[in-house]
Structure formats: C-alpha cells, structure tokens
Amino acid sequence: MLKSKYKVIGVMSGTSLDGIDIIFATFDFDEYWKFEIKEAITFPYSERWKKMLSHLTGESMKSLQDLDEDYSTFLAEQIQIFIDSDKIEDIDFIASHGHTALHQPERGLTYQIGNRQIIADILKQKVICDFRVQDVEFGGQGAPLVPIGDRLLFHNYDFCLNLGGFANISYEEGDERIAFDICPVNIVLNHYVAQIHLEYDDKGQLAKEGSINEELLNKLNKIEFYKNKPPKSLGLEWVNKNIFPLIDAYQLELKDILATFVEHIAIQISKVLNISNKSVLVTGGGAYNDFLINRIQELSKTEIVIPSKEIIEYKEALVFGLLGVLKDRNEINCLKSVTGASQNHSSGKILIPKINN
Template identity: 65%
Template structure:
C-alpha cells in the first residue's frame, strides 16, 4: 500500500569496517521526500567479525553462504537490541544494505551477506535488502546506490561526496544523476594506521607529520582506474591487487604512507569538484579527517560543507532506508545513469518472516 509516511529501521555496513550503522527514521512524502532521524547508533564489530569480514574476498562461495547465514543472525540480533533499547514500535520494515562480500560487476558477480531468510525470521519483521544483485543482472555496476538519496533528500547541494572506505560522488549533469567511485580512502588509510595498532589516523594527525613521497604519489595517480569513464566502482579486491602492493613496494614509514596517500585522495577528488559557485556536502568518516579536508579546501574550487555529526555518520544508512521505501512502493531506486544498467529499476528483495 502506498503511504505518505514510513517508520523504518535502516542498516548499513561499509567497507571500512567501522561497525554496523543502525538508525530509526521516519520518511514522509508531500511532493518532496523528507526525513527525521530519531535514534542512531554504530555498533562496533568485534575483532572476530572484523577479521572475518576483511577476509571475505578469499573465501569460496560455499564458505560465503555459511557466513551469510551467521552474519544474518548477527545483524538480526544487533537490530533487535537496538529496537528494544529505544522502545521502537510499529515499524513498517527494516531496510538493510548487508555487507559486501564479493563485488566484481564486470564478471556479473556481486554478493551481499546478511540477506538470508533467517534475518527476517529472527526479527519477525518485514525486511527489504539485497539491493545490488538485480542491477548487476541488468548489466549495471551494482554501485553506487546512494545517489538516488542524494537526488531526493539532498538536492540543495551541487555535489554529494561520501568519504568512507572509498570516496564516491554524485551530482546532476544534463538532467541526469551521475555518480561513481573516485578513489579509495579509509580502506587504505585505516589499513596502514592499523600497523601502529590504531583503528584510524585521528583527524589525519599522523599523516600531517609524514613526508610527501612524490614518486609513489605519481605512481598512484597513474593507476588505470582513474582514466576510465564513469560509471565505475571500486572494491577491496582492486585495492588488494593494485594499491597495497604498489605502496608496500616503497617500504615507507606509516606516516609517510599516510601523508602521500592523503595527498593522492585530495588530488583525485579535486579533479571532480569544479566551479567556484558550487557547494559540496561531505559525509562519511573521512569528514573528520581534518588534514584531508584542509587539502581538499586548498585544491578544489567548490565550497566544502561539513554537516552535523548525525548526517556525517549515518547518511548512507538513511539512504538505504529510502531505497527500502522506494522498493516497497515499487518506485525507481536504482538509476541507469549511475550504474550503467540497461534501465532504471526498483531494486532489492523483500523478505517476510516465516511465522
């Protein structure tokens, strides 16, 4: 049934492995989409889950299927605790991104764990999930999926830039939404910070003390991906194949590595942000990296805007909530101009609990 208001619990897990973002939000439609976030939490992964999720690309399909069941149970438990803690009632559905285990759209492959039937059974709630598979079946990249939310919820900004595991951007061009992954961000920065037993480089302080290594910077900027036209997307597999070996070949200190890679990020993003009369909304964990943000402000023409913490941290979860609403209404939530699919479509699957 098409409604004017939807009470949703929305869930996101990103490649940077910060944890599971869970929000309780209400979407309303009055000709434009509006939202209000009532509760929001990031539930940190245990070391066991972090290690398991970071090694998914090395797993066989059979192993992934077993992990999928266990991760679906884990997600359901975390979400139920969130619902209980905040005394949330009358939920229309849970809308969940799951976690990307395998993403090779050029081979027609994508696998999101956390979309198993047991998820809905444990919660005893309707669940809308698995938003990427159909797009890949339509010859799309299956990513990025957030731009429909940028278009409908954040249309006051010329550019919507998310700095998570990867930097991805969306904007309007010739009356079409354009979006793609620009470069790796926290998936690389956190990897090298972990060598000093740190989860991340707080505010970019370590990077700010390092030396810029121009030879490595030049090699990074020459990576073939940056020459490809959009739509295009990145995954952990690409980073492991091309980025880590290139960086490790130079045997630099962590500080020099972080300094050089942060410069690389700022260069790649600034190539995209054009026009002095434009503004750019920045979200994701990278918005807290002051050293990176300062570099972007120096290199880009666009005015950089950092929103409140709730939007920085939970915008992606919010948008996956909206994707669920649009799927429930059988309305377009996946744009061919963004993913390269053969048509716009309403993506995702709907799970009903077995009673």
C-alpha cells in the first residue's frame, strides 16, 4: 500500500551559484498532488566554494571525484544544520539534486557532485539523489527534470518559466509535456557583475542604464542552438565556448553588456511565449530582475505571474523533493517527451545509511 503523505527535505544547488537551497515540505496525494513548504533557507557559498564550483569543467575526472567526496560531506553538514535549527523530525527522506559538474549528454556524460553514500551515513537518513544519470543512459538530455513537477504541482498555469542560471520552460502540448532550456540568464549576467564585486544586478538597474549593441545582439540571436528543436539543454561548458568569447570580443562597458544580454534573453523567451492570453508562472532569481521581466512582458503577449517569494526561490528544491517522492513510489519522474530519452522512467538512486556496529 503506497503512502499518500510524505515529509521530505529537498535540496538544490544551481549553476548561478547563489547557494544551496534547502526546504522541508509535505506532499499529499488525493486525486492530485498538493504541497506545503514548511521551512526554507538558502546557505550562501563561501568564496572558496564559489571558486571551486565555477571551475569544475576544467578539472580532471580524478579531481572531480575527490571534490565529490568533500562536497557531499559539506552538503550533509548544511542539511544537518537546517534540520537542527528548525528542529525537524520524522523525515521520510532527503531528495537532493547535487551540483552539476559536467553536463555533456551528446557524449553520454553527466556528473553531479554531492551524491555520495557519505551523505546518508552522516545524516542517518535515507537519501534519494543523482536524478540525471539514468536519463542520459537512456539516450536523453538528462535535463530539464523540473517539468514533471510543473505538470503535477503547477498545472493551473499554461507555461512554467524558470529564470535561473538558464531560462527553461515547460508546457503541455497535446498529451505530452514539452520542456527545454531556452538560453543562459544569470550564469552570464552574474558573471559580468562579479567583475565589480556584485552578486547580481539588483532589479536590472545597471542593465537599464546601458545601451544595446545591435551587432552583438544580432550575433547572439544567430547562435545555432536557438535553431534546434527540443529536447535541448545547456551547460556551463556551452556558455564558456559560445557566449563569453563572443561578448568579450566587443570590449563593451559593463552596463552595455548587461543591456544587450538582457535584450537577447527577452527576445529568445518571447519567441517561445508567442501565444496570446496564456499565463506564465515565472520563478528563479531572474523573477526579481524588474528590467528583464518588463522586457519579456513588452515583447510577448502573455500574462506574467510572479508568485510568492518561497515559490520564486525554492520551486526547484520543492520539485526535487517531489522527484524523490515519485522515485520512492517507483513512479515516473522523468519524461521522455522532455529529455528525448527512449522511455519514461523513475530516475535517481536511493542511499540507505549504513548502520555502525
């Protein structure tokens, strides 16, 4: 007999390196899934961890494996602090995304650090994690994984758009969920404002002051990826190869880089949101970028909905909690219509804490 109620800790670390998002949520199934976020926090990365995580694509596999052990221990420690500070008890399991180190699905490769057995052993809790690997083995992109959560938890919106390190979107087309990465967002914007020691461009104010470089904008919009049909996904390696060298070649002022790239983001997103009278749920850190949101609104014909702060900031951690629930029930949590895998499947691995003698 399957349970209908679950108490889960969901953990997410994204490519924008904002920090580790951790939530404690309940999931309740009665004809459809309902949820409640009970507690939520973001643990910011130290400068040391930011530096290490931003250079993962250049590391050898041996170095990544060594770092994996350290990061798994670090992740467990942060989760334990969360559990202790909020006095959380009676957890069914912890569902964790880890942090993407390598993502090259065309080569059959995806590697998330922070999925080692040591997490379960330190926390003495069941851990469900490493959700991408099986999908790549089935010939899929291993991303995006959030659309199953969009379908089951946020079905009252026509589109679910996340503006994190990358912009990704999901929606129903016929009886299938379609989802894909649209373009880079904060992984590029934050990279450039870091040069003046800022975490992000607050509300897009710097970008708003800049001028668009039309030549650069045209070249960005002509990048081959945008012509590809879904399923498709992006990673830091792709940005390092295709975006940063192109922008840097123009030697623009910072605010002009930001203005041009925000316009690029808005154009690429508006090409997808080309249907009138539809609602779009916008989450991720980019939802706070007023200038970007206004440009998307002006270029598209849809109703943009900005939800509560906890949904904006913790939706992905919430959905990975749900992915864990579905894996625990041996139910589909990865959709072939989204990733291009050969079949729908229940992805992830289950770590059971070892009992010390």
